Amino acid sequence: MEVVAQMKETEIQEILFPTMLAFVPLLESKREEITQARKTFKYGETDRHQLDVYYPPTSEGKPPILIYVYGGGFVSGGRTLPTPIDLAYGNLGLYFAKRGFVTIIPDYRLAPGTTFPGPAEDLRDALSWAVANLREDADIDSIFFLGHSAGGVHTLTLLLEPSILASAPSLRIKGVAISSAPFHFGPSGIEVIGREPVNMYYGSPEETQAKNPLALLNAASPELIKALPPLALIRCERDPAWFKVVGQDFNVALAEKGVTPVQILAEAHNHISVSLALSTGEGEKQAEGEQWAAETAAWMNRLTASSTGT
Template identity: 50%
Template sequence: MEVIAQLQETSIYNVLFPTIYAFTPLLEPMRTEITGARKTFKYGETECHQLDVYPPPPAYTGTTKHPLLVFIYGGNFTTGKRTRSAPADLVYGNVGCYFAFHGFITIIPDYRLAPETPYPGGAEDLRAVLEWTASAAGNALGPAADREKIFLLGHSAGGVHVMTMLFREPTILASGRVKGAFIASAPTYYDFDVIDEPTARGVEAYYGARTAAVEGSPLTLFRAASEGMIRALPPLALLTCERDPEYMRVNLAESRRMLEERGIKVPLIVAKGHNHVSITFALGTGQGEEWAEDAVRWMRALHQEKTPWLRSAL
């Protein structure tokens, strides 16, 4: 985290490559665990509809049944892949291994990207992933998979896809299989007066127009949701990074207040010392993992039907 602390920039595009080069050497000792653990499956018709499954190691003894965790990466709606090219070829695999080591069968899907697949394509692909978990053969998830207890972890644009699916898909909520959604550094609305131009281009590529982005934003969908849908939502948690762009940290703080106006109490976790992208790259390095420890604690409590507690929540 020393290199990250030296980066004064908060712009996502300015910190991306310095963060990659800071953490990828630290992930190298995990190469065997990452590349040897994952199994790849198709969950849809196109080449984009593939996912990797990371099972808990055989030595894990924390539980007899393993909940599922679906991690949805970001990329400003237009980029992203579950397995990246070198030097970042261990990124996201480290996320899968980290949570698998903590007892979660971790699923990392690819999904269709804009502009070829516009809104709400990402959310629809996430719904298809959840449908796949219900019907996947036993050798995909294993006999210890607790298919009735699924958690979602969405980072950046991936968090937007999680919220969009939850706020648009009453059938997903009706199943009761999603037990919690952890939203990491994901905007719930778009203020084009303050977001930077590269981010604005990605948002427009996905939604088609700025007016459509406002109308389709998670916060607009949430405000339009019925009381029945609100009551059916799983527990939510929001995370912001200490070095996120200022507009994003303001966005999440305001969104938390708006959620609470409709009776949903949402913890807001601060990832100390992290920029927007370092939270995922750090997992497995032994540095900057406190936010993930909180996420594990929160999900385990919900899995065991206990009241979750987060040490770094505001």
């Protein structure tokens, strides 16, 4: 985390590779543990329809399920990244598995190979796969999502685009955490870098404006809002300025809809370090930078306990 603290820049393009490379040695020490916890399955027809499952080392009863949706600016990303950062996301899978969650990291289709709402439909299908295939190993009535950056957009699209879950009404989501998502792309007075991939995903600037998460929330019916699962919003202290602005806009819109999310601060983190810091501690000792994840796990456990009456 010292390297992150020394970075003066916050824009993603500037901090992406320096942040990733800073965590390579820490993640490398966890290689065997990460790879042993992981199994890979196919949940659809294409190469992008694969997912990794990280199983808890031990569990009493059936553990809850967490589906993690990574980012990548709508046009890149994968559950396994190229070397030397190939253990990224696996470290997150291991972290939550060791805390009692069957953790799923699905790939999803990317633009320009698909457009809105293709990735959210893939998440629905990954959710369906989990319900169908993990019922003997996990609690399929306690399924959570954690979406980061563009993955947060796709997760919110899954919730807020009425047609997606309407085709699978039996699927239930216990709670959703969104980490540093671009809730819209038009913050007043602030330049948004990298609009082209966004418009490529949505189809045009006009479609971007009409279908971003804030727009979907504003257009949501009272019935859809009432059906939303509990929400947690995770913000990184060192996120780009425009992420903070659109995050506040989304909070205001939620309040107007009568929705009060749990707020979690990823203290000292930039946009990239927030997931890379997980599983970098020794033994059971919490690593610096893991507090946000500990709070998120505690929130999910409270929701699980409240539904079981324990």
